Amino acid sequence: MGLPNVGKSTLFNAMLKSELAEAANFAFTTIEPNVGIVEVPDERLDKLAEIEHSARIVPATIKFVDIAGLIAGAHKGEGLGNKFLAHIREVDAIAMVVRTFSDENVLHVGGKINPKADIDTVITELALSDLETVEKKLLAVEKEARSGDKQAKLALPVYEKVKTALLDAKPISSIGLPDDEKSLIQDANFLTVKSFVYVFNMSEDEITKTPVEIVKQYELDNMINDLQVVGISAKIEGELSSLPEAERSEFLRSYGIDEPGLNGLVRVCYKALNLQSFFTAGEQEARAWTVGIGATAPEAAGKIHTDFEKKFIKAEVVSYDDFVRYGGWTGSKGNGRARLEGKEYVVKEGDVMFFHHGK
Secondary structure, eight states, X not given: OOSTTSSHHHHHHHHHTXXXXXXXXXXXXXXXXXXXXXEOOOTHHHHHHHHHTOSOXXXXXXXXXXXXXXXXXXXGTOTTHHHHHHHHHTOSEEEEEEEOOOOTTSOOTTSSOOHHHHHHHHHHHHHHHHHHHHHHHHHHHHHHHHTTOHHHHHHHHHHHHHHHHHHTTOOGGGGOOXXXXXXXXXXXXXXXXXXXXXXXXXOGGGTTOOHHHHHHHTTOTTTOOXXXXXXXXXXXXXXXXXXXXXXXXXXXXXXXXXXXXXXXXXXXXXXXXXXXEEEEXXXXXXXXXXXXXXXXXXXXXXXXXXXXXXXXXXXXXXXXXXXHHTTSHHHHHHTTOOEEEOTTOBOOTTOEEEEEEOO
């Protein structure tokens, strides 16, 4: 999401290698959100498939939603206001597209290129919407707390903390609420409690800049950190997606970059969602599965089939590095690198797993 005419739909089309989302030079081109499933790039799958002679490769995926442009006053219903905000409430993390490219043929709603002001506009609108929400919630929670409700008494100071931040137009995510406090306000469905990724849509001549350089250049040090930033050129990505596979590497090298910017964007979004991958590998397929960081072995098994979680017995686990070093399941077992783990085992990024379950 982001302001109108920052390149959201162009970027979305490049991600989907399609023209699913209409891209044009006027505000609110996208009214109903476009939805697309994007593969998480992971070179490790190729290696696993090679070792186990897998018939196919199945990567992990993320669902991306292309939402209409926001304008100042959205929290009061300006533009597509309430509809826009409702769509954002349904997502788990926000990728904010911020324009840094100049093009006299593409209007900027603010009249000039100013990434800092654009980010401030978007955050302020989301924060003002959340402020309306928290004020309503506080009235209800205060009443419940006075009546002796224990949950309300715990939630009340958290809502007050949230209100203080929002009055300063700060996103709730910036105040670092611990998980137990987040759970107390979960039913409010705040917008700014979600993780943010800032996607800088850059011109071709600045595409080699690092996230650190981008943050410093636009004086955003006090607003965001470089771990939340991706620099990308929607124009380059769009051209790249239309090229035959054999020509893409040379095209990227001509701009001084090693891989599509979309790969970096998908990886950063994956982390923003607090996700990780584990693998299964065999003759049938090499597949990446998605679980939350901190998931247990039975929860991972449940991603494959709900019965695997219910009837979980144990999991055979090998780290990706050991799996490659010892040539797959047979070599890993022969060298004592395959472990048997029970229900309490917490899955680690890159685990290669095989689940045993009851009938």
